[in-house]
């Protein structure tokens with residue numbers, strides 16, 4: 001399979017994004033949702049900003065205080081034994097007690113980037129969707145967009161100390177949004193909604209994270225109205241000793257092909273190496289898997305994919321197919337957005 005990476009990758013880098021928050025720097029512009037709107041390519045970027053650090057001995061974090069309706073900064077001593085600093089993405093409170101509170105090392109929100117050629121983007125100065133509720137105190141992440149008629153359904157993970165859940169808003173103009181509430185309760189993420197009704201029902205892939213027993217795997221759910229989801233079924237699981245052995249989640253909104261619905265999903269190992277793979281679902285019943293690729297279609301190989309804030313990550317939230325070519329936008333190393341093209345027939349042949 002030939003994966004044609006853009007020679008200017010990453011096409012969007014965090015350095016090109018002006019910080020929006022006082023006292024913060026942009027450390028990531030990545031995992032972007034994709035839409036076509038008024039002849040332009042729109043990316044809804046996940047922007048991660050972090051407080052500029054004041055000293056080596058402490059970590060300054062920020063979060064949205066929903067009661068005071070403002071962002072707050074908080075300093076944590078790096079030798080504070082209550083906290084686990086081993087994952088650069090979070091500061092986990094290990095002590096289960098009243099008021100225990102974990103933080104993320106950056107706060108994410110969504111910002112629009114527009115392009116006429118799909119490669120060169122102009123990025124808005126201000127956020128499009130910014131944390132504003134008690135479910136979003138630690139940020140909003142990893143959006144996807146499903147267009148149905150003239151309406152664009154935007155859904156993303158809301159992160160707070162209540163857990164990670166999936167929330168949805170609707171827009172017709174990429175200026176105003178109508179909030180539609182939480183569509184999947186904690187812990188659930190990596191939701192992708194199919195772009196049309198199938199047999200009279202909407203379908204969404206999603207990724208619950210069971211805690212007592214079970215694994216982070218891909219489920220499929222149905223809805224009549226895009227807001228209330230049910231008849232949940234487990235669609236596909238982890239594969240031991242493989243590139244998708246520890247965690248899998250849907251990536252891009254499914255692409256309709258003559259052979260079936262093509263879903264590009266991510267799989268990770270215990271070492272947090274994220275690759276992209278492909279699965280083909282039945283056109284008239286997407287709860288049926290026709291074929292799942294043994295090998296990934298993309299692995300972190302280039303330096304911008306192996307190095308960065310959180311290296312060895314390729315992660316897509318949006319792809320489209322044009323003239324037999326799959327155009328893939330993908331986040332690299334939780335830092336930037338890259339672009340690649342793969343022939344649809346190459347992926348289907350593999351499947």
Ligand code: MAN
Nearest residue numbers: 031141142310313315331334
């Ligand atoms: C999780 C999410 C993604 C992120 C990967 C890798 O799946 O937080 O946003 O890209 O981890 O860090």
